[in-house]
Amino acid sequence: MASVTIDKIDTFALRIPLDTWAPPPMFAGKPRTHVEMFLVRVTCSNGIVGWGECYGSSLPLLNAAFDAWVKHLAIGQDANDKQLTARIERLLHGMGRAGATVHAISGLDIALWDIRGKLEGVSVSTLLGGAKRKRVETYASLLQYSGNLDHVARNTTRALERGYKHIKLHERTADAVAASRKAAGPGIPIMVDTNCAWTPAEAEQPVAAIGASKPHWVEEPIWPPEDFESLAKLRKATGVPLAMGENATGVLDFRKMIAAGATDFVQPSIVKIGGLTNLWQVATEAEKAGINCTPHAFFFGPGYLATLHAIACKEKTSVLERLFADVAFVAYSKTVPDTGGGVDVPDRPGLGADPETELLERFKI
Numbered sequence: 001m002a003s004v005t006i007d008k009i010d011t012f013a014l015r016i017p018l019d020t021w022a023p024p025p026m027f028a029g030k031p032r033t034h035v036e037m038f039l040v041r042v043t044c045s046n047g048i049v050g051w052g053e054c055y056g057s058s059l060p061l062l063n064a065a066f067d068a069w070v071k072h073l074a075i076g077q078d079a080n081d082k083q084l085t086a087r088i089e090r091l092l093h094g095m096g097r098a099g100a101t102v103h104a105i106s107g108l109d110i111a112l113w114d115i116r117g118k119l120e121g122v123s124v125s126t127l128l129g130g131a132k133r134k135r136v137e138t139y140a141s142l143l144q145y146s147g148n149l150d151h152v153a154r155n156t157t158r159a160l161e162r163g164y165k166h167i168k169l170h171e172r173t174a175d176a177v178a179a180s181r182k183a184a185g186p187g188i189p190i191m192v193d194t195n196c197a198w199t200p201a202e203a204e205q206p207v208a209a210i211g212a213s214k215p216h217w218v219e220e221p222i223w224p225p226e227d228f229e230s231l232a233k234l235r236k237a238t239g240v241p242l243a244m245g246e247n248a249t250g251v252l253d254f255r256k257m258i259a260a261g262a263t264d265f266v267q268p269s270i271v272k273i274g275g276l277t278n279l280w281q282v283a284t285e286a287e288k289a290g291i292n293c294t295p296h297a298f299f300f301g302p303g304y305l306a307t308l309h310a311i312a313c314k315e316k317t318s319v320l321e322r323l324f325a326d327v328a329f330v331a332y333s334k335t336v337p338d339t340g341g342g343v344d345v346p347d348r349p350g351l352g353a354d355p356e357t358e359l360l361e362r363f364k365i
């Protein structure tokens with residue numbers, strides 16, 4: 001095959017309104033009334049186009065990372081070079097081992113997987129060794145209702161009515177989790193994301209109290225999230241299953257958290273960790289060690305599709321996260337629809353669908 005090189009990289013910053021059926025939660029000091037998406041379009045010398053996605057909340061910094069570094073290092077390079085993003089990550093390590101630069105590289109990496117699938121005429125699942133499952137169940141990831149029991153109970157019921165069979169809360173109180181458990185009944189897995197709520201000294205009492213509602217896991221209970229020793233102690237002391245990893249700094253962090261006995265589930269975030277290349281390595285290593293990889297996926301674009309392929313292909317079955325709110329535009333609603341709490345894995349070339357023109361045009365900022 002003649003060599004195919006990267007010709008052009010375009011970026012799309014999008015802002016899409018959200019209705020969370022409750023007062024908007026705060027994020028980074030501002031009410032979260034919208035989701036921010038940052039998409040990457042890579043065009044190759046033969047005209048093939050691939051799509052990637054970066055962590056949307058880093059949106060104000062991402063164009064700077066692309067314009068200053070990533071475009072310069074990627075354009076003209078072989079689109080089939082599987083080491084390209086690792087090399088760029090190494091060249092840019094001084095800009096931070098996590099954060100906007102790595103988020104930008106993540107978007108490039110996902111786009112290159114899409115391109116490689118399209119060049120070979122096979123799906124990303126095929127590139128990963130083949131789908132072990134044709135359908136992946138999704139979970140409703142409710143937003144934060146700040147302990148308001150009515151919002152928690154009502155939206156738990158709403159999620160079940162819309163076909164979800166797994167619920168995640170972003171709450172920090174035992175009462176809120178109990179309200180969701182009461183609405184859902186005993187058979188529905190409920191995950192509880194606390195977003196680094198407590199110091200090591202504070203965490204045991206609230207996590208044990210939440211444990212009474214039999215959560216499927218408690219997510220990121222400790223600040224800072226890389227204090228794996230304290231997380232391991234908490235896990236042992238409470239016996240409550242823990243999940244973590246969306247804020248991890250690279251593959252090595254996951255090895256450390258597993259070696260420390262800190263967690264039951266690892267949650268690499270494909271748009272933050274360096275893309276599908278690194279997520280796949282984390283999933284493979286973690287599952288060999290007996291830990292379930294259940295990636296973070298609080299986003300809707302090519303990163304979501306790449307995560308879907310990874311979940312379809314990895315050793316253990318796990319559920320795929322769906323941000324639970326009415327979003328003004330649901331990407332891939334026709335091409336890769338989430339129906340009845342599950343998604344069929346597309347087997348078209350690459351990721352299986354490109355973002356809709358309407359999404360790119362209507363919500364561009």
Ligand SMILES: [Mg+2]
Nearest residue numbers: 193219220246
């Ligand atoms: Mg989380």
